[in-house]
Amino acid sequence: MVLCYDPRPEGRCGVAIKYELLLKNGEVIDPGDKRRGRYDIAFTNGVVAAVAQSIPAEEARETTDVSGKLVTPGLIDTHGHFFYGYQPRFGHPDDFCLPTGVTTAVDAGSAGCSVFPALRDRVMRQCATRLFAFVHLSSNGLNKETTNQGELMDMNLVDVDQTVQCIRDNPEGVVGLKVRIDDSALKPENALPALELAREAANQAGCRIMVHVSRSPIPLSQILSFLRPGDIVTHPFHGSANGPLDAKGRVRPEVLQARKSGIIFDSGCAKVHLDLNVCRAFLEQGVLPDTISTDGSRLDRSYTLPEVMSMFLELGMPLEQAVAATTQNAAAAIGRDAELGSLRVGSAGDAAVLELQEGDFAFGDRAGNVLKSRHRLASVLTVKSGSRWRKTC
Ligand SMILES: [Zn+2]
Known part of the structure; x- marks a missing residue:
């Protein structure tokens, strides 16, 4: 267990860091765990470690506020x-x-x-x-x-x-x-x-x-x-x-x-x-x-x-x-629902943070049909095996 170091005099030194990454304030949609609503989700050791309505940021090494965003597995x-x-x-x-x-x-x-x-x-x-x-x-x-x-x-x-x-x-x-x-x-x-x-x-x-x-x-x-x-x-x-x-x-x-x-x-x-x-x-x-x-x-x-x-x-x-x-x-x-496809505690630490964008969008098919839409889902952050995914090359 790692103890945080907080140089501020009012800091809360000694609070144990339990989690590697914390997504705070997202609108969670997790049909596999029958969960919908505003939750914090914490990851550690590559898996989902906690899901709760409030998890203190002090308990995580890295915290990202995802207010207003959708969080899915x-x-x-x-x-x-x-x-x-x-x-x-x-x-x-x-x-x-x-x-x-x-x-x-x-x-x-x-x-x-x-x-x-x-x-x-x-x-x-x-x-x-x-x-x-x-x-x-x-x-x-x-x-x-x-x-x-x-x-x-x-x-x-x-x-x-x-x-x-x-x-x-x-x-x-x-x-x-x-x-x-x-x-x-x-x-x-x-x-x-x-x-x-x-x-x-x-x-x-x-x-x-x-x-x-x-x-x-x-x-x-x-x-x-x-x-x-x-x-x-x-x-x-x-x-x-x-x-x-x-x-x-x-x-x-x-x-x-x-x-x-x-x-x-x-x-x-x-x-x-x-x-x-x-x-x-x-x-x-x-x-x-x-x-x-x-x-x-x-x-x-x-x-x-x-x-x-x-x-x-x-x-x-x-x-x-x-x-x-x-x-x-x-x-x-694909027969992998014991470990994938949900944010229940113990599942693979994978999450998608999405936003519902407004604009003028169009989707086409081979027949030439076009579907116009005022909304589009777009990815803003991906968590893979408990870490923020970042492009490395
Ligand atoms: Zn194919």
Whole structure:
């Protein structure tokens, strides 16, 4: 225990410093701990050490007043691409995530089993962002930029045994198997075989599947029939053929049934795989995404996670639900909710300090729809593992 030194005669020498960092006076939104209101949060030894209505500043080595700001658990981006160095479009997670309040991110299948060790050793184990990954069913992962070919155009690139081994060998970082049922990824006749192989590999590895459903050559109901509770559908709000709405614009009953059974619906974004009108239809019918994610990689190309949250807020999603979708629900979706996604005492010491900015903002999609908004969430401070995150280079 360290005692503070305060040279002022009226100082309170002898007050024990209990905490490394204290965030004071923030409006805390922590659905995972069922907490909403003005609280102080203290961190020490990399974890949340105390949450209370008032924690004396004298007890902390560093105190930041966050009056008027929102404080949430560190945000979790359940779908991004961070295999830095593999393809030109993949950015570094520390550039895309930490400046935007995201402390945990999930690489959604940029690497398959043959290149996963490079993602693990060069990025996941080196970066400050807490990075997990889905392993792609295609051994080489997403390498279309350099090969000019969709990752499953050649089904010989699937090696179920090696994929299962890769997932089993990396339990600390791998959270599941990824497959894309997209006409740019595979030939239409290979959509069902790809799903069969994905199901077989996931069953053997005992892991969840994340399936990309945008631009699918087969009906969504066929894709959903391969999924089990805990599996994740990403990009459900796309506006391409075989979409989630029927001809009258209603959410298809099989989508409602899938959600009821415990299949998780992850927004994704990346503009190309999200249609604002489809999102609006879902929200108007009371069907919210379980998790909100960017499908992003680089700040110059993608919306940040607070921006994607802002889109959903503007479309009518309540703030508390949008925070749940990027904290509590996201942590549960990757099976890490015991330690992540909440500010309860003992959790990882990750927090996002956000502000709701006023101005004229616009969010666009691939179809050319534009959503105008008077508000936008923006990150003002990120706490990672109990310390203020600062860019070091
Ligand atoms: Zn993606």
